[in-house]
Amino acid sequence: xxxxxxxxFCWWGMMTDKPTSAPANIRKQYAxxxxxxxxxxxxxxxxxHPTMTDAEYDGLRQRLLALEADxxxxxxxxxxSQTVGAKPAAAFSPVQHGVPMLSLDNAFDExxxxxxxxKVRRFLGLDPEAVVACVTEPKIDGLSASxxxxxxxxxxxxTRGDGRTGEDITANVRTITDIPQTLAGEDWPDEIEIRGxxxxxxxxxxxxxxxxxxxxxxxxxxxxxxxxxxxxxxDPKITAQRPLRFFAYSWGxxxxxFADTQLDAIAQLASWGHAVNPRHQLCEYKASLINxxxxxxxxxxxxxxxxxxxxxxxxxxxxxxxxxxxxxSPRWAVAWKFPAEQAxxxxxxxxxxxxxxGALTPVARLQPITVGGVVVSNATLHNADExxxxxVRIGDQVVIQRAGDVIPQVVSVVMxxxxxxxxPYGFPQQCPCDLxxxxxxxxxxxxxxxxxxxxxxxxxxxxxxxxxxxxxxxxRAFDIxxxxxxxxxxxxxxxxxxxxxxxxxLEARNRDLKIETREGFGVxxxxxxxxxxxxxxxxxxxxxxxxxxARHVGDGxxxxxxxxYQSWDNLYKALLEMSNASPEAPSEAExxxxxxxxxxxxxxxxxxxxFASASSRAAVERLCEQVSIQDAEAIDTASPVAGKTVVxxxxxxxxxxDEAKAMAERLGAKVSGSxxxxxxxLVAGPGAGSKLKTAASLGIETIDEDGWLALVQQAx
Ligand code: IVH
Numbered sequence: 001x002x003x004x005x006x007x008x009f010c011w012w013g014m015m016t017d018k019p020t021s022a023p024a025n026i027r028k029q030y031a032x033x034x035x036x037x038x039x040x041x042x043x044x045x046x047x048x049h050p051t052m053t054d055a056e057y058d059g060l061r062q063r064l065l066a067l068e069a070d071x072x073x074x075x076x077x078x079x080x081s082q083t084v085g086a087k088p089a090a091a092f093s094p095v096q097h098g099v100p101m102l103s104l105d106n107a108f109d110e111x112x113x114x115x116x117x118x119k120v121r122r123f124l125g126l127d128p129e130a131v132v133a134c135v136t137e138p139k140i141d142g143l144s145a146s147x148x149x150x151x152x153x154x155x156x157x158x159t160r161g162d163g164r165t166g167e168d169i170t171a172n173v174r175t176i177t178d179i180p181q182t183l184a185g186e187d188w189p190d191e192i193e194i195r196g197x198x199x200x201x202x203x204x205x206x207x208x209x210x211x212x213x214x215x216x217x218x219x220x221x222x223x224x225x226x227x228x229x230x231x232x233x234x235d236p237k238i239t240a241q242r243p244l245r246f247f248a249y250s251w252g253x254x255x256x257x258f259a260d261t262q263l264d265a266i267a268q269l270a271s272w273g274h275a276v277n278p279r280h281q282l283c284e285y286k287a288s289l290i291n292x293x294x295x296x297x298x299x300x301x302x303x304x305x306x307x308x309x310x311x312x313x314x315x316x317x318x319x320x321x322x323x324x325x326x327x328x329s330p331r332w333a334v335a336w337k338f339p340a341e342q343a344x345x346x347x348x349x350x351x352x353x354x355x356x357x358g359a360l361t362p363v364a365r366l367q368p369i370t371v372g373g374v375v376v377s378n379a380t381l382h383n384a385d386e387x388x389x390x391x392v393r394i395g396d397q398v399v400i401q402r403a404g405d406v407i408p409q410v411v412s413v414v415m416x417x418x419x420x421x422x423x424p425y426g427f428p429q430q431c432p433c434d435l436x437x438x439x440x441x442x443x444x445x446x447x448x449x450x451x452x453x454x455x456x457x458x459x460x461x462x463x464x465x466x467x468x469x470x471x472x473x474x475x476r477a478f479d480i481x482x483x484x485x486x487x488x489x490x491x492x493x494x495x496x497x498x499x500x501x502x503x504x505x506l507e508a509r510n511r512d513l514k515i516e517t518r519e520g521f522g523v524x525x526x527x528x529x530x531x532x533x534x535x536x537x538x539x540x541x542x543x544x545x546x547x548x549x550a551r552h553v554g555d556g557x558x559x560x561x562x563x564x565y566q567s568w569d570n571l572y573k574a575l576l577e578m579s580n581a582s583p584e585a586p587s588e589a590e591x592x593x594x595x596x597x598x599x600x601x602x603x604x605x606x607x608x609x610x611f612a613s614a615s616s617r618a619a620v621e622r623l624c625e626q627v628s629i630q631d632a633e634a635i636d637t638a639s640p641v642a643g644k645t646v647v648x649x650x651x652x653x654x655x656x657x658d659e660a661k662a663m664a665e666r667l668g669a670k671v672s673g674s675x676x677x678x679x680x681x682l683v684a685g686p687g688a689g690s691k692l693k694t695a696a697s698l699g700i701e702t703i704d705e706d707g708w709l710a711l712v713q714q715a716x
């Protein structure tokens with residue numbers, strides 16, 4: 001199934017005229033087509049700004065290919081049909097955020113909001129009816145930025161990037177008039193990362209587009225794209241001409257406390273000369289939250305800028321600090337998203353995509369349609385059961401919906417408009433790859449049949465291999481710039497890269513391959529890819545583990561494993577021991593891994609399966625020869641529990657169990673659910689039973705909740 005855009009991207013070379021026998025009108029048509037496609041490619045790949053629908057684009061390429069088939073001597077080496085490789089976006093330098101930039105969990109209805117509040121109360125050990133004062137703010141639909149001020153002077157600005165590392169956009173940000181170069185007043189901390197959203201207002205967006213249209217320039221699809229495109233200009237002079245705005249709403253690293261509540265903090269940001277959103281408000285009760293939501297929804301169209309929901313933040317900063325975050329989302333805030341936008345269009349086809357883990361996902365190819373400012377031409381149908389339940393057929397008119405950045409979905413079929421000849425969709429029984437491996441229906445843990453159909457080919461299946469490679473190079477894994485989906489598809493198809501280790505040997509092999517001499521490649525572009533690969537030869541343990549792509553091992557789990565085992569040697573030893581043990585007698589390594597808080601049998605079984613396969617192990621070992629894996633970050637040795645394994649048991653009276661665990665983790669301890677000889681400390685509250693006894697018999701240090709709090713206090 002061809003992706004909507006073929007694995008094709010351009011190294012922009014100068015077109016040279018070539019003698020041809022084709023008649024003049026054909027030559028003219030050909031030159032026009034080439035020019036249009038190249039423009040569309042530049043818009044799509046370089047400026048994140050498609051100027052035509054996927055269907056129109058595909059149509060143009062079909063015409064180009066047909067012309068070239070009829071007149072082979074027309075084909076020039078720099079024709080879009082021959083070119084490969086995206087011109088890498090010339091880099092902005094990386095910036096390490098002082099404190100990670102988090103993203104928000106979503107709530108979609110009142111019940112989700114209720115659940116958010118209940119979790120906050122549980123974590124803080126509050127009464128189920130306790131008031132949790134919150135501040136609500138509109139969720140601005142722009143792009144977040146972190147601005148570092150030192151002694152009140154703006155010294156650096158960065159994009160969010162992957163949350164840990166962003167891109168340096170200082171020069172561009174200096175052109176945004178809402179953003180002060182120097183903070184007003186004097187009571188700012190010596191060093192502070194002020195965070196907020198860069199956006200473009202509706203009027204400014206309309207004017208910008210009208211001007212662009214009149215001048216034959218680039219027209220943006222929506223204000224968010226316009227803002228993002230403007231910030232990512234390499235020439236700050238261009239950014240300066242773009243009407244960008246900024247709202248400050250949060251902060252990262254700070255050298256000293258500057259407020260006690262979210263409300264005070266907003267007032268402080270404003271007093272330092274930052275624009276803050278005037279529509280923020282304090283809400284003490286759920287009814288006021290609902291009111292705030294309905295109110296903002298009602299006024300959405302009059303605000304003058306795009307918003308996509310309401311952000312709810314716990315007002316007390318002390319509570320925010322205690323709540324901390326889980327994975328990439330704070331426990332103290334949630335985004336209550338606006339209802340999804342819906343539209344109707346036609347299903348042109350249903351394709352099957354095979355994912356990294358072999359799951360077959362049906363995708364509806366749609367007549368392109370604009371939903372909330374974005375052109376949608378594909379929507380997920382999730383799985384075979386969903387297609388059957390909704391009875392989606394090729395040719396059907398369907399209702400689709402798009403909520404924020406979630407993949408568009410097919411909601412329902414408009415039965416009244418079903419074509420007479422539409423037939424039920426037959427879900428394939430074989431993988432669409434050349435091996436035609438049988439598809440198996442997943443069994444859930446309870447033994448019942450799950451909804452997912454999987455290709456049973458594992459690493460033999462070329463789709464799964466390719467998806468593994470994409471995952472490997474992706475942002476949260478090895479993060480190799482310039483080695484995106486398109487490039488990997490191409491390298492894979494040419495057999496240049498078949499497994500991760502090959503990525504790192506590519507440069508050496510290129511002496512023979514000479515990729516730069518292939519049609520469409522250039523010396524510089526190939527150099528850039530090799531440099532990007534070389535830059536990632538040293539990799540953090542957590543990224544390495546995540547990059548391996550075992551099922552159920554997401555980046556959060558990978559971080560837990562890295563923190564627990566510290567080095568790849570330790571972890572690999574445990575993995576081998578687990579995988580080699582007989583199924584009847586789980587190894588000690590397995591018991592130990594299972595004792596890590598938040599790691600359950602599903603993760604352990606997946607890892608065992610992965611490392612039980614000799615070919616996976618061999619591939620990992622080949623990879624290890626190529627890269628250098630950094631041990632997990634040295635633990636804060638100032639903390640008395642750093643690196644220790646702590647178990648909590650019995651009732652805690654001042655802290656909820658969740659908060660106690662989160663505290664221990666912040667201090668560099670590992671939290672385990674069971675006592676063993678590896679346990680360093682047992683924190684036992686009233687009612688503790690067998691764990692207390694086991695700890696006593698093993699001579700493990702045991703303290704009560706007060707003892708724990710004193711210990712934590714000592715750590716500061
Ligand atoms: S607070 C730790 N407040 O929404 C929480 N975010 O998925 C940090 N956003 O990346 C975010 N308006 O780009 C916050 N008033 C607001 C916001 C807001 C928009 C964006 C921001 C963030 C994303 C969260």
